[in-house]
Amino acid sequence: MKAIVQDRYGSADVLQLREVERPVPAAGEVLVRVRASSVNAADWHVMRGDPYFARLFLGWKGPKTRIRGRDFAGVVEEVGPGVSGMVQVGDEVFGEVEGAFAEYVRVPVHLVAHKPSNLTFEQAATLPLAGNTAWTGLREVQAGQKVLINGASGGVGLMAVQIAKARKAVVTGVCSTRNVEQVRSVGADHVFDYRTTDFTRSGQIYDVVFDLVGNRSMAELRALLTPDGTLVLSGGGSFTGGVLFGPYRLIIQGKLLASFSRQRLVVLEAKPSKENLAALRELAESGKLVPVIERTYPLTDAPDAIRHVESRHAQAKVVVTA
Numbered sequence: 001m002k003a004i005v006q007d008r009y010g011s012a013d014v015l016q017l018r019e020v021e022r023p024v025p026a027a028g029e030v031l032v033r034v035r036a037s038s039v040n041a042a043d044w045h046v047m048r049g050d051p052y053f054a055r056l057f058l059g060w061k062g063p064k065t066r067i068r069g070r071d072f073a074g075v076v077e078e079v080g081p082g083v084s085g086m087v088q089v090g091d092e093v094f095g096e097v098e099g100a101f102a103e104y105v106r107v108p109v110h111l112v113a114h115k116p117s118n119l120t121f122e123q124a125a126t127l128p129l130a131g132n133t134a135w136t137g138l139r140e141v142q143a144g145q146k147v148l149i150n151g152a153s154g155g156v157g158l159m160a161v162q163i164a165k166a167r168k169a170v171v172t173g174v175c176s177t178r179n180v181e182q183v184r185s186v187g188a189d190h191v192f193d194y195r196t197t198d199f200t201r202s203g204q205i206y207d208v209v210f211d212l213v214g215n216r217s218m219a220e221l222r223a224l225l226t227p228d229g230t231l232v233l234s235g236g237g238s239f240t241g242g243v244l245f246g247p248y249r250l251i252i253q254g255k256l257l258a259s260f261s262r263q264r265l266v267v268l269e270a271k272p273s274k275e276n277l278a279a280l281r282e283l284a285e286s287g288k289l290v291p292v293i294e295r296t297y298p299l300t301d302a303p304d305a306i307r308h309v310e311s312r313h314a315q316a317k318v319v320v321t322a
């Protein structure tokens with residue numbers, strides 16, 4: 001089968017389209033014929049081994065998992081031993097697992113869920129990682145709460161706006177001028193254009209701040225919260241943290257301060273699960289979560305798709321079709 005493979009860390013130039021052996025599903029796994037995948041910040045972080053600190057668990061000399069891509073939507077081609085009833089050959093499924101920029105991917109059955117019936121494979125492939133991040137970060141939001149999302153126009157951000165609105169929150173997004181209308185169109189009540197306005201100086205305070213950029217200090221973010229408000233830290237790019245700690249700078253601060261603060265400082269770890277995929281399916285099927293796709297690339301051009309997302313200025317999700 002064809003797959004996008006890397007042997008060492010580096011820019012998207014290290015990625016190669018190669019012919020590799022088609023995987024065989026082990027006990028408790030299924031083999032999915034991938035129809036579409038989508039790009040996440042995690043793909044370029046792993047591709048580059050960025051920040052260096054992360055190589056402790058990603059692999060020291062190169063990534064342990066050589067095939068890039070995480071999100072998949074496709075059709076079950078084969079089921080391994082012990083998989084019965086839950087998923088059958090021919091089922092249309094989606095989920096998150098390493099190795100999705102390929103024609104086939106093997107997936108533990110507990111990480112596979114049926115694809116939302118109203119979505120195409122391309123649309124469904126945008127949901128698993130980004131949707132799970134937005135859902136995990138905001139699922140506890142209460143009706144009427146004020147929520148601010150920094151980075152509202154990216155892959156996670158546009159889903160976060162919709163999920164916060166589905167929770168009946170009053171939502172403020174932060175993005176640049178060219179994305180203001182897009183963020184409004186998915187439901188944001190207010191939008192700050194960071195090119196003209198410093199949202200940390202508006203005088204507004206929020207019950208929940210969801211940071212998807214990592215470009216503001218811990219003090220600035222906490223000053224935006226009510227005394228018992230919640231700050232959800234997702235990481236962000238290596239804007240100010242440098243390649244050693246990168247997005248971990250705020251995360252480490254958040255973990256250190258969490259037990260001393262009345263405000264809730266949450267370091268987000270969005271783990272894939274069948275339950276979260278089911279929640280995303282329900283949101284999609286009820287029309288509360290509508291995927292927004294900026295561009296679609298064929299598998300052969302997956303390196304270009306990653307280059308685009310790595311620019312940190314993708315508008316919505318970038319899809320790769322296999």
Ligand SMILES: NC(=O)c1ccc[n+]([C@@H]2O[C@H](COP(=O)([O-])OP(=O)(O)OC[C@H]3O[C@@H](n4cnc5c(N)ncnc54)[C@H](OP(=O)(O)O)[C@@H]3O)[C@@H](O)[C@H]2O)c1
Pocket residue numbers: 040041042129130133150151152153154155156157174175176177178179194212213215233234235236237247268269270309312313314315316
């Ligand atoms: N902890 C976790 O489990 C987890 C999971 C997934 C993602 N994440 C993190 O969440 C972050 C967002 O992911 P993503 O997939 O949404 O990334 P993305 O699609 O690459 O986000 C790009 C967006 O960021 C916006 N942006 C860039 N600079 C900005 C700034 N200074 N202020 C506000 N917005 C800015 C861009 O808008 P403009 O072009 O308008 O600037 C663009 O729309 C990533 O850094 C990722 O590492 C964490």
